[in-house]
Amino acid sequence: MKTDTIQRQIKSFKKRFGEAHLLLACHAALPLAITPDLLYCIWANFQQDVKGRGIDIPWVAVTDLLFSGLWEEVGLEIYEMDATIREMLLNYLKDNHNFGEQRIKELSEFLLVYIQPQLESDDPDIQEFAKAQRWTAQAYLRPKASAKGLGLALSRAYQHDRDDLIRIAAVVETLAEPLSKFKKLLIYGRGMTRFARGDLKGAKAEFDKIRRWGNQAHVAGVRLLLPNNQELTREKPKSFRVYWVTSGIVILVLVGGVNWVQSPPPDPPSIKVKDITTCSLSKGMAEVHGLDQQLIDRLNILRPNSLVSFDDLNVEMDGATWPYLQAPAKQALQQAIDERGIRLVVASAYRTIAQQLVLWNLPRDELCRIPIAARPSRSNHQSGLALDIRDYQGWRPFLEKYGWRWLGPTDAPHFDYVGSNTIDIRANSILAFQQLWNLNNPTDRIEENGSYDAETEQRLNNSPVDGFPKES
Template identity: 85%
Template sequence: MKTETIQRQIKSFKKRFGEAHLLLACHAALPLAITPDLLYCIWTNFQQDVKGRGIDIPWVAVTDLLFSGLWEEVGLEIYEMDATIREMLLNYLKDNHNFGEQRIKELSEFLLVYIQPQLESDDPDIQEFAKAQRWTAQAYLQPKASAKGLGLALSRAYQHDRDDLIRIAAVVETLAEPLSKFKKLLIYGRGMTRFARGDLQGAKAEFDKIRRWGNHAHVAGVRLLLPKNQELTREKPKSFRVYWVTSGIVILVLVGGVNWVQSPPPDSTSIKVKDMPGCSTLPVRGLDQQLINRLNVVAPNSLVSFADLNVDMGPAVWPYLQLPAKQALQQAIDERGIPLVVNSAYRTIAQQLVLWNHASNRRCGISTAAPPGESNHQTGLALDISDYQGWQPFLEKHDWQWDGPKDRPHFDYVGDNIIDIRDYSVLAFQQLWNLNNPTDRIKQNGMFDAETELRLNNSPIDGFPKES
């Protein structure tokens, strides 16, 4: 994202919400990612400047920030900020004499306390993400400890778990400013990123800057392993995909040039829905697409894409609505004349089961979720958006009903010529399962019963081999 564009975005945010909202955004920019709970805790704990004077941030700022467009929802209630926006907001805070470096230190100390229970979690995904937050806090408090930890993590990932290379290197890149004194670490991180992406020549050029002897280098006071020269000169294999799933954050990277295990085609050996790691629903997109395709066979043209409208969406959003809802949405967007930021729209039965499983097991901070087949987001008539207050009069004029204070970003289309497609979505899965499991068939009745739940939990997240 260009600097000028970001500056305009921040200026527009301040003009719309005011200085207090902007200050909360600056405070919330320090963590690598935020959740509603973390943002609320920041709001609660930082209501004064470093001189003890109140800054009067209203409670509604918590919700306003999450749906302002400064953050992107990358998983269920996990929000991530563009690195350049993050840097600008933190600099704004540091340059303000009422906050400065002291507030950065206070925020870092707070973050270390906040993540402590997560570091002790039994969930390895939550624990790993908490470590990344710890590196972030330490980068401002104890930069040498952060640099050492990141260097060791990169070295271990190279030796034992190379899928982690890109995501750890991304943390190093994000923390380049507070870790600027550790130039060798930044070089090491860039080298590992290029190595993981198959740019062997670029990786070798970086590693040669810090290689002292053999395949080792001293970074941040520790001896770290480097790829051997023969690894940096071999022929590149074909590209493949690497998934990293943390507590809600999913990164999908096209990779080539490293001889890791390639992603297999969808089959019965891939990860099952019930075993899916992390908190995000994004990894089930392969199965999602098959379910959407099948639904439009069971109930022809029940869903249409609205991606052609003037909308902005994150990678986890399925841009599908029933046709009357799309037509009404287009009228509202045309009347306001600006892009609509959509954070959630159609949700498949597989996505809903993931959320249902999280709620049933009290995972990922989810205590309640509608059972599959019952969520409004499965109707093709629901949207969660940013700037709900600005859009409310335009949407309501065209039969999009606001859900009220209980769910501020949520709107449901209540106009004419719509149908309830939720039973059809269950039927679509039942047909898809039977097509691929002729010896383990289930009833095709559109009811989400125990048999259907069991089979959906045992479905491959990448999708089935057969669609028709």
């Protein structure tokens, strides 16, 4: 994004919302990513300048900022800011004599305290997300510690998990200003980004800048390994191009010979669950809509009326959300909505095991690293007793009054219904899939036991997203 475009965007934001909103945006620019809960905590803790004078940021600024366009939603209730916008807002804060470098350090100290419970989480994805926030805070407080942590992470990713290279290198690039003294780390990060993306020429150019230190470079006491020349000059896969098209016959020129492909070409293979690689949650889960419908229909055959629709309530559904809950949960939801008297925006409710597997696959297989995802069969969303909603702070007292429990800041939009007269339908939802699979794959049957095991996950990953040919 061009600098002048960003300047106009920030100026327009200030004109629309005012100086107080802009100051909150500047404060919230320090974390690499924000959630509504983190933004609310920043608002609550930084209502004064460094001289103790109030800055009177209204509470509505929290919601206004999230939908202002300064941030982009990259996951459920997770927002990231363009690096250039972030830099400009932080500079605006630093250049203001009422805040300056002191406020940057105060924000960094606050962020370290805020993420501490997440660093101790049993969920590795939450831990990784918190580590990135820690590197950010340390970059402004103890840049050497941040450089050391990032250097170690890059070296480990290069040796063991190269899918992580782009993600970690992007953090290095974002923190270029506070880590400006660690030039070798910045060069190394740029080189690893190009290397991971297959731009070997660009990677070699970056690594050549630090070759004078040998095949290893040291930053903050950490040894950074450089790819060898063989890795930087490996052959690219052979490619082909269309040479001539006539009379329904396509001639393809391929290195090493000519292939003839007769027309019409065969139908493309059906897309399988494992083929979904988008970082967009709504798009990814929408792709399994056909399979979802079959799973829901079979579940209601196995256990009639186990799920009821709540789209007749005063709700607005996001994306690919299925409007299903167990009947007691729906009744409690209706009471909460009626009492508050406004529309509830639902980001997620019932999820099939297919949707949950899509979500589960993303943190392991994608660079987007969705920070929170339960394994299929373990998510309460598969029970028909869970909701993810917008404006969770406003809805919390109403939902809790009628038997909904807030999960907490680690997954702030999430509520579970803990009232009476509910059942656990997760095993039935797994059994529904197992029966569908066996019906359509008589030579590759799996045990119909309602248990989510490795065999079930493998078959689910290989299931067509549009659904099976046979339903009964």
